[in-house]
Amino acid sequence: MSNALTLRSVTISIGDRRLVSDLDLVVEPGTVATIMGPSGSGKSTLISFIGGHLEPRFHATGKILIGNDDVTELPPERRGIGVLFQDDLLFPHLSVGANLAFGLAGSTAGRESRRARITEALEEADLSGFADRDPATLSGGQRARVALMRTLLAGPRALLLDEPFSKLDSDLRRDFRRFVFGRAIAKRLPILLATHDFTDAKAALGPILRLAPL
């Protein structure tokens, strides 16, 4: 079954202001589509709607599908959609491994198998041996990789990225961008990236959708 992320006729308004108007979009598995637009144009609002976190003051209509499944009315935890935010901070009082364990919160796997998956995730993030480290002792790029792996450990069917690179300086930004796209593409996830940065959009290679300025 195709695991495309599909938006059908999505319209989002607040008061009498329309942020997103009758949007149709298909993001194929293993590709990255980009939503661009200036600050306040509604990028984060659209990501929140797809992830199931839209605040009730917004009014939204339209459908969200993953593969053939209509997830529009499902609560966030049942949509199978992973979201990585700009401020995706790790819990500072927990080790890196314990942070990663949050990605497995919904899993029924036993203790050993969870431990093995966390070890594998650390290897994938080039952070082998970091399980017991305090997040404060990691670099910004390392923390960002842990946050991504935590999101992926939950086994999402689609990945939404809300400006996840914007706090990183340009070299780290490029490296982390490659890492995120590489991991998600290898897992054949459809990816939707919200950014105001044209370099991010160009690197994504997929369709670019522009939200209108205010």
Ligand SMILES: Nc1ncnc2c1ncn2[C@@H]1O[C@H](COP(=O)(O)OP(=O)(O)OP(=O)(O)O)[C@@H](O)[C@H]1O
């Ligand atoms: N209570 C409200 N009344 C009117 N407008 C609101 C209200 N709450 C939010 N908005 C508007 O909704 C829009 C939502 O913007 P959103 O955060 O989705 O934009 P963005 O493109 O992600 O911006 P940024 O790049 O700065 O994160 C903003 O223009 C904001 O002013």
